[in-house]
Amino acid sequence: MTKGYKIYLLIQTDPFIISFFMTKPQAILASKCPRCRKGNIFTHSALHLTKFAKTNQHCPHCGLRFEREPGFFDGAMYISYAFSVAIVVVFGIGTYQISNIFYQYDPDTWVYLTVIFSAVVLLFRFTFRYSRTLMLYGFGNIKYDPTLQDRTPDELAQ
Numbered sequence: 001m002t003k004g005y006k007i008y009l010l011i012q013t014d015p016f017i018i019s020f021f022m023t024k025p026q027a028i029l030a031s032k033c034p035r036c037r038k039g040n041i042f043t044h045s046a047l048h049l050t051k052f053a054k055t056n057q058h059c060p061h062c063g064l065r066f067e068r069e070p071g072f073f074d075g076a077m078y079i080s081y082a083f084s085v086a087i088v089v090v091f092g093i094g095t096y097q098i099s100n101i102f103y104q105y106d107p108d109t110w111v112y113l114t115v116i117f118s119a120v121v122l123l124f125r126f127t128f129r130y131s132r133t134l135m136l137y138g139f140g141n142i143k144y145d146p147t148l149q150d151r152t153p154d155e156l157a158q
């Protein structure tokens, strides 16, 4: 270990410096690796038409294996289900409120169904990604390691 590297480690573990790093909610929002909060969990942007669901096997920054055990992400389906229920409730009540309060109009059932179905489909890419991200943060048993912040995968391999 060189001298410069030791100083570097000190800076990295200084609590004052760490406070400038990504907080846990920020890292979850950005779908970053729970261990280094630097590497992306997903290979593409959530807005990518076809590859929005593609998950990295390992963190591109620190090498953490995202699928903690075989079938680890199956549990994310329950979180995804909870998200979908929330979308149904929010968009159902929202449709009722907006049409009744602003337009004094009571929408037919098909209006509700169309709005809710479209919302669930359009937001699926987000419910999918955030349920996997929350699964990792909640059940992955991974501790955040701030010393991994600025180290490249090459340095970690040494």
Ligand SMILES: [Zn+2]
Pocket (backbone or CB within 6 Å): 033, 034, 035, 036, 037, 038, 039, 059, 060, 061, 062, 063, 064
């Ligand atoms: Zn990582």
